[in-house]
Each structure stands twice: as C-alpha cells, then as structure tokens.
Amino acid sequence: MSTTTATMGSTVDVTSRNVPRFGGFNSTMLGIELRRMLRNRRTIIFTLVFPAAMFFAFGGQSGWDEKVGSGNVAAYILVSMALYGAALTAAAGGAMVAIERSLGWSRSLRLTPLKPAVYILTKALVALTMGAIAVTVVNVAGIVQGKPSMPVGTWIACALLTVVCTLVFAALGVFIGYLVPGENAMQVLGPGLALFSFVGNVLIPITEGTTMWHVASFTPMFGVAEIARSPLTHELPWYAVLNAVVWLAIFIGGAAWRMSKDTARV
Amino acid sequence: MRVRGAARFADTVDDMTTQTAVSLRDVTKNFGDVEAVRGIDLDIAPGEVVAFLGPNGAGKTTTIDMLLGLSQPTSGEVEVMGMKPRDAIAHGLVSAVMQTGGLLKDMTVRETVAYMASLFANTESVDDVLKRSGISQLAARKVGKCSGGEQQRLRFALALLPDPALLLLDEPTTGMDVEGRRAFWGAIREDASRGRTVLFATHYLEEADQYADRIVLVSKGKVVADGTGSQVKALASGRTVRATWPAADVERLTALGGVDSVEVRGDTVHVHAKDTDTVARYLLSETNARDLEITARGLEEAFINLTGAQA
Ligand SMILES: Nc1ncnc2c1ncn2[C@@H]1O[C@H](COP(=O)(O)OP(=O)(O)OP(=O)(O)O)[C@@H](O)[C@H]1O
Ligand SMILES: [Mg+2]
Secondary structure: OHHHHHHHOOOOOHHHOOOOHHHHOOHHHHHHHHHHHHHOHHHHHHHHHHHHHHHHHHOOOOOOOOEEOOEEHHHHHHHHHHHHHHHHHHHHHHHHHHHHHHOOHHHHHHOOOOOHHHHHHHHHHHHHHHHHHHHHHHHHHHHHHOOOOOOHHHHHHHHHHHHHHHHHHHHHHHHHHHHOOHHHHHHHHHHHHHHHHHHOOOOOOOOOOOHHHHHHOOOHHHHHHHHHHHHHHOOOOHHHHHHHHHHHHHHHHHHHHHHHOOOOOO | OOOHHHHHHHHHHHOOOOOOOEEEEEEEEEEOOEEEEEEEEEEEOOOOEEEEEOOOOOOHHHHHHHHOOOOOOOEEEEEEOOEOHHHHHHOOOEEEEOOOOOOOOOOEHHHHHHHHHOOOOOOOOHHHHHHHOOOHHHOOOEHHHOOHHHHHHHHHHHHHOOOOOEEEEEOOOOOOOHHHHHHHHHHHHHHHOOOOEEEEEEOOHHHHHHHOOEEEEEEOOEEEEEEOHHHHHHHHOOEEEEEEOOOOOHHHHHHOOOEEEEEEEOOEEEEEEOOHHHHHHHHHHHOOOEEEEEEEOOHHHHHHHHHHHHO
16 A cells, blocks of 8 residues: 555655745744744733833933933933833843743744745844834833923934834844843843943933043943934934944844854754 | 746646655765765655654754755755755745744744734635634633644644745754544644645654555665554564573574574674464574563664674
C-alpha cells in the first residue's frame, strides 16, 4: 500500500509555488501584532497611564509659565514627557522580540518565507504606532491640564518628530531583547531609559556648557530630545542630530547582528 | 528571451522523474570540536515516509536543522525538492513540526494560524486547516490555555498550511499520551497517503516500524542501517548472554548456531545471539561457565554493535 503512494510520487507541483511578495509583509500580520500590543495590560499601563501620570506630576512645577522659544516651560515638559513615554512604549514593543525568541516563535518564523528584515520592519511599525498612541495620550493630558502653550503648528510638529524619534528606542528594545533573555528585557530597559532620560536632559533640565551637559550630549536620549523639541525651541545643535543618527545606527546594527545569529535552538 | 521562472520550469519538467524530496551528499556538521554529523548520504523519494531512528545525540536534530536551512553544513550538499533549503522554505515546500515551543501564549489558536498563513504565497484556508487538525472548536482559545496535545495539533496545523511537499517531524509525539499518539500518527498517515513526503525523528523502534515505510538508523552522526522495518528490527532482535568463564573457548562459541558475535572482557564473556537458549544450554552443560545472565538486546546495543562494526 505504502509502495503505491511512493511510486505515485508527490502530488505537489513544485513549479506552482511562489515566493510571497514584499518578503512576506502583509496587513493580516500587522493587524494581529497591533491587537496583541493593545491587549497587553502592561503595555497599556506604559503607553496610556504612566506617561500621562508623569506629565501631571512634573508638568505643573513652578515656573511653568516662563517662555521657552515659541511656547512655555509646560509645553517644553509636555514634549519631553511625550518622548519619554513613547520611547518606553517603543522599547517595550521592541523587547517583545525577546519573549518571542525565548518561546521559540522566532524559530517558527524562520520556517516561513518571512524575511527577517520584514519581521523587524513590522515590529518597528507596531512600535511606531504604539509610540504615536503614547504621544497622543500625553498631549491630550496636556490639553486637559491647560498649562502648556505653543502654536498649533509647533504642537503638531513636535508630536510628529517625537513619533519618528521613537524608532531609535524600538531598535534599542529589539537589541536588548536579543541580549537579555526572556522577560528580563523590560527590567533592564525600564530603569535604563529612566536613567538615560535623567542624564539626557529629558526629565530634568541640565545647564548648557557644564560638564554634565557634555556628558549628556553623548547619551542616547539627548539627541532625539533636542530634535523633538526643536520646533518649540528653534534650536538644533549639529551634535544633537549626530547623536541621534549614531545611536540609531548602533541600535539597528546591534539588533540586525543579533537577529542574523538567531537560528540557534531555543 | 528566457525568463528565469520559465527556465526553472523547463529544468523541473526534465528531471521530474529523478527528482528527490531530500538529498544529502556527504554532509558533515561540526560544533567546535564536536562532530555532530560525520558524513551522511541520504536520498528520499517523493511520497516516502521515512523514520530517522537513533539514540540521543545521534545527530537527528542537527540533520533536520540543516534540511530546514536553520544551520549550514560544515561540508557537503543539502537539497530539498531540488532546491537549497532556504529556497524550499521560501516557496512553502517544506515545513516542520517541532517538539516544543514555537507558539505565542497570548495569541488565540485562530490568530496563530491566520498569522502564519499570511506569510505564504500559496496557502490552504485557515478554516480547512483548523478542521483537518481537529482544533476548530478551539479557534478562539488562547494558545497558553491549550493543553500540550492541543498545542501539538496546532503545530501540526501550522505545518500543513503551505501544503508542503516535505514534512519534517522532530520527535513529534514526545509527551503525548497513547491516545494522542495514535490520533497524531493517524493524521500523519492519512496525510502522507496523499503523496506528501514525511521524515520523522524518533527514539522508538516501534514507532518507526509502525508508521514508516523505511527506517534510516543513525548513530554518532552516521547512517548505520537503512531499510524496511523488518530489516531493521532483525538487527535489534536477539539477546545477550553474559557469563563468567575464564579461558573462554571463543571459537567453539562462535561456531554455535545463531551466534552473532562473541566478546571477551577479562573473565567474562558476552555472546550476542538470536538463539540464546542453545548458547545457555551449551555453557551450562559443557563448560565450567557460571553466573549466567540473559538480557534482551535493546536498540541502543544494536546501535553500538552496528557502529562498532562500521568503525
Ligand atoms: N550548538 C551545539 N553546540 C555544540 N554541540 C552541539 C550543538 N548542537 C548539537 N550538538 C551536539 O551534537 C550532537 C548531535 O546532537 P543532535 O541534537 O543532533 O542529536 P539528536 O539525534 O537530535 O539527539 P536527541 O535524540 O537527544 O534529540 C550531540 O552530541 C550534541 O551534544
Ligand atoms: Mg533531537
């Protein structure tokens, strides 16, 4: 009986098989990834609750009404806080790769036509979307509180730049996710990003020109923060842009390097 | 003008009759100084159901990983459906059921299948696959809430999605109860009867014998036997008689009917034989051998013998 099937040969016509377009990129997968993020209680706290609460805590400190560029101090804090929240969210999204890897999901994906770069791209898009939600929430918190003031155009420009800047931290999340096994990635990223925010002129103002400022200008939050606030401050030093570009390259390079090695057994 | 796709089509039609599902040519794989695979040659014809049978560390998983393009051989050629493993994967021609892991707990069963289905150019319908693997009623359940056996069915469903020409199974029934095993193999056999090529790794001779057309025995990174279930079973049949017998008469022993091999280690003698009764009767009645022990020869021992003979 089995010999008959053997001589019949395979019913699969090899020539009728194609390779998927766009390296496997598609909206079904993107939709499921987004739904997963929105279902995750921890991400929702990071995304919606935490950054907004931080803004309410820091956004009303004394001197909030002083002028900064084309707005006030509260606006400056609003943009910084939105960046912090979005960075945290994006990094958490990136770090999900770590959990997926420890569960062998990455290996399962290696058995499909999905290109690793496309997988990363999808994760990046999800992280961007989550970052955008975080930015929106903090901005709504700002509007509700009523203290931040800047022209609407500046407001929108800052928000958009912030979302783009979160890519740096999505890449960082992926990279750390690969370096630190399993659920521990967020234990590293949470305090790590808080630290970078403090020394990177995001959560507390650092006086320009001091030693602290020089140190700050080399840390990964510094560049993106300057970029995100530039429509408000009308200042964008060249080394801030360089800082953002170099850190993005380091994190993407690191993530790609770890990913390419990711065929090992789990 | 020759389009690449058209050229490939012509090639394939030409050697349609000779095409193999799996072709390994003198494949080796080292991990540092560990020689996990030490020169495997293997051809599997389309439609064959082949068991990869071997003890722990034989190199089964290492070989399967190379067939899936998850790792590169140190030397030699690996082809799947006439292509490089990664290309065969990209075309949805090969899929695998892994023993553990590979699923996300926070996704539902249906989401998992839909996600994977979206990654292939040609795929079966999600509902069909759910039904064929018997998990339609679980579609809305979170994967983390499914039992081990249910998760294994889900893995099987995922493997069926691209309608692969070759299905690789690495110890797929580990951890399943008897009923689960039977159902799983029933599904695999039914599937294979439609012409799918199946290669599965296992430790169990019974499983290999029952479900495979052909058994490839591997040990220490080499193929040590390749044949039908009954041929391989014959290798593992027989028993071993151990006795204390100083100055054993090896020649006399070897001449007894049904004796495969005789080993002397100091004062003890080990006799591998199909007919151990005759050996025992001889030892007890005609010699001063004592402390007789008769043990069934397991597969492990058959492996050791086979590899010993090959080395
Ligand atoms: N990444 C690795 N680094 C070093 N040695 C390895 C690695 N992977 C496998 N090995 C070794 O290669 C040999 C073959 O391993 P493999 O997993 O292929 O065996 P197997 O036949 O699948 O065994 P089992 O039945 O236990 O699953 C073993 O000795 C194993 O320790
Ligand atoms: Mg194995």
